[in-house]
Amino acid sequence: MNLFHLLPFVVIAVITLAGAVAAATLSNLVHAALSLVLSFLGVAAFYFLLGAEFIGLVQVIVYVGAVAVLIVFTILLTRPLPGARKGRNWAGVFVAMAVLAGLLWALHGTTLPASHPLASNALTVLAVGQKLMTAYVWPLQAVGIVLTAALIGAVVLAMEEKR
Amino acid sequence: MDKLSAVIAVSSVLFSIGLMAVITRRDAIFILIGIEMMLAAGNLNLVAFWWYGAHPELLTGAMMAIFTMAIAAGETAVGLALVLAVYRHRRTTQVDELNSLKG
Numbered sequence: 001m002n003l004f005h006l007l008p009f010v011v012i013a014v015i016t017l018a019g020a021v022a023a024a025t026l027s028n029l030v031h032a033a034l035s036l037v038l039s040f041l042g043v044a045a046f047y048f049l050l051g052a053e054f055i056g057l058v059q060v061i062v063y064v065g066a067v068a069v070l071i072v073f074t075i076l077l078t079r080p081l082p083g084a085r086k087g088r089n090w091a092g093v094f095v096a097m098a099v100l101a102g103l104l105w106a107l108h109g110t111t112l113p114a115s116h117p118l119a120s121n122a123l124t125v126l127a128v129g130q131k132l133m134t135a136y137v138w139p140l141q142a143v144g145i146v147l148t149a150a151l152i153g154a155v156v157l158a159m160e161e162k163r
Numbered sequence: 164m165d166k167l168s169a170v171i172a173v174s175s176v177l178f179s180i181g182l183m184a185v186i187t188r189r190d191a192i193f194i195l196i197g198i199e200m201m202l203a204a205g206n207l208n209l210v211a212f213w214w215y216g217a218h219p220e221l222l223t224g225a226m227m228a229i230f231t232m233a234i235a236a237g238e239t240a241v242g243l244a245l246v247l248a249v250y251r252h253r254r255t256t257q258v259d260e261l262n263s264l265k266g
Binding site for chain 1: 165166167168169170171172173175176177178179180181182183184186187188190192193195196197199200203206207210211213214215216217222225226228229230232233234236237238239240241243244245246247248250251256
């Protein structure tokens with residue numbers, strides 16, 4: 001991994017993790033939601049770096065476009081009360097650090113396959129469409145049913161109750 | 164340290180930050196945000212193992228990541244609708260105030 005390939009990787013990693021830390025710690029709800037958008041954009045950049053352009057575009061459209069707007073609207077609709085309790089649960093930070101240490105320890109002790117990605121393996125929309133319509137057609141239908149159920153469920157839950 | 168390990172290390176850190184958000188935040192919206200971060204970290208792992216693993220021409224990890232994204236989007240929509248429903252009844256989204264089932 002030479003410097004030319006290392007630099008974009010480091011920049012994207014720093015942006016992603018800085019956005020995630022800001023989203024996890026900022027006390028202003030809207031600022032935290034916008035930091036989450038930054039973190040999602042960093043993850044999308046990782047997908048582009050890994051040759052999965054289609055997944056990167058889906059990440060931008062679904063997460064930055066739809067999920068972030070949904071979160072901001074929920075924050076607007078649920079104003080926090082002024083007497084909300086502040087303070088941080090330091091035991092949770094400790095647990096997260098312990099999990100991170102365990103994951104990195106496991107990664108350190110694992111021999112991963114030697115990486116020789118071919119440039120021709122990039123994820124094209126044509127290949128995704130052919131796979132979705134042949135080998136993955138039943139999972140695709142199942143996801144359609146799940147999304148329909150989620151849509152109806154979300155509308156029913158969020159609907160004003162008429163008395 | 165090769166590139167696959169580097170990507171997995173980044174996704175491990177992202178997962179831990181999401182876990183920290185889930186445990187330490189008191190607001191239900193931000194618990195959902197932490198879950199989204201953990202799901203993004205898992206997706207990143209799927210794509211990385213697809214790209215650097217054996218038989219990338221089968222597109223297995225990438226297709227899995229696409230389906231995971233669809234399910235995660237549905238999960239977020241239902242979760243935020245639940246937060247709205249709870250807020251309408253209890254006038255709060257702080258999870259430690261939702262303790263009416265506590266004995």
